[in-house]
Amino acid sequence: MKENAMNRISELFASVVGMEPPRGEDTLPDDVRGWDSLAHIRLVHAIEREFGCELPEGLLLVGKPLGDLVAAVQDSAPGA
């Protein structure tokens, strides 16, 4: 299930940032030139729309690894 969520989030990530997450779940904003605060907001929006969930407020700020977003999606939508 986790893999499924990661795959879908990776696709969303690529559509927003313009490239696949280079280090998978461990990808950090410093690893990707286009993952800035504005792109992060668009990513959060895309994830929330895709999974029908609401991510915690702390994840609206850019800085955490991609895996944290995956974990938050699983917490809020266990079937994801």
Added chain:
Amino acid sequence: MNSGVVIRKSHVAQFAAACGDRNPLHLNSRYSRTTPFGQPVVHGVLAAIACLTRLDASALAQFQELRLDFHHPVLPATAYKIQVEAEEQKTAVRLLLGDMVVLSAICAKRVSVVDSRTSGQTWTADLLHADLRDPWRSKARTLDAGTLPILGLEHGSYGVDVCRMRTLLEQIGGESMPFHIVSVLSWASYWTGMHTPGRDALLGQVVVRLNRIAASPTCADSAHSLYRVEPPSFHRRTGLVTIEARVLLSEWAADITVESLLRQRAPQATCESVARHLSPSDELVNKFMVVIGGSRGLGRAITLALVQLGATVLVVHRRSLERVTEMRHDAGQNGHRILSVACDAADGAALYAALDAQAIAIDGLILAAAPVIPSLPFHLSTINPSLRYLERAVRLVWAPLAACASRLKDGATLVVLSSEAVEEPPVLWPHYVSAKMAIEGLARHAAKQRPWHVIIVRPSRLWTELTSGPTGAIGTTPVELIASHIASRLATCQSWNGNASLARQATVLSTSDISSPVPLLLRKDEEHAEY
């Protein structure tokens, strides 16, 4: 392939006149000073067009998909590099400041088939009968979180001023650019800046999918178009606005997706908002304080907090008399204790002369003025702007301190605003961190050499009109909370006046101190933490 580009203010004015995007963020210095940019910024679309001029025009005309990503504001009169990377099916053009990508444009040859069933857009008869001479809006629409979600479908006609646009294109080397691309991008800029989200827009991304169509009898050329905009999608928590639109030109249909932010404007501190963190008292009655930059942001909150504790406060501001008047009204019967001097604090001699006219002795000086913070990577190409920032930021502390030094009483309190960024330096702010460290150095020197109490404040991220990021208040500390702590510490320091041995100390007030409730009295063990 790399080349350089400088976009001038005159280009910005010409683009606004040619496409109708007269958003004040691009044209109005006074308005833009109330934003985190501090000065008018270049239209993102104009910067993108400047980038696209570096591509061969015939090749550019063959692309069916264009994706623009805007990462950082583009400033006028700044030297940027344009980098072009061509591949078989797509070409990437990037605008760079040092190695920082400011914007990127990806042009792809992939044909994007328009499917009205999935896009929900249909080309209706009413659209085809729209008047091609719809006037531009003269003033940007102001929308908010209440009005944006209830917008319906909108349609009409749009045309660029061909003569002005062609003159501009010639100046930036784009005279042979396919005009239908310029026209479609101009519409995106106009719609975002003047309609939705309008005045408070911040452009994030534009995706254009172009399809050739049979010549439209209604749209005579590639400068005039009909458009249909679906009701926008609005992400309430972040202010993200997504617009899906179709723009029809004489031989082209463009499906456009625009993602932008509705910028949240940081609220100014008021007596009421400060009172939520600080109870009124008379601890600072008959004390005279000077707050440099005290009309807005954290400085304003500090002014109101000091007044709350009974102090008389002289606000030094550059051109914010209206704001100071508003503060006086807000303070009601205490309003007479807010005085003001209009003066550029960076001009030490002018401030000294202004204070001379007031004939005052100062119990506390709060140095809260700071320039807006541009994002500048540490790079060979950013030496000059970085050092200009450094000089201005340090001057805004150094000059007023020098101007006030002879008027500060023995035992007076000096408050210097630093930042927690000195402990966790942000990657694009080496100039900011350097400036704050220099300011802290001056504060330590003052603490050692003068009979003053010195407080160095290192707050975490604030939400003010100059520091407001895309996420607004999320993850920020309220300025009122920090101001209340500072005012309380000032009151404590003033109570030490009789004890000269307690002066000549520098205390660092950091995030962990500030995140807790305002202490009534400092604990003994933190009173004299020498820095």
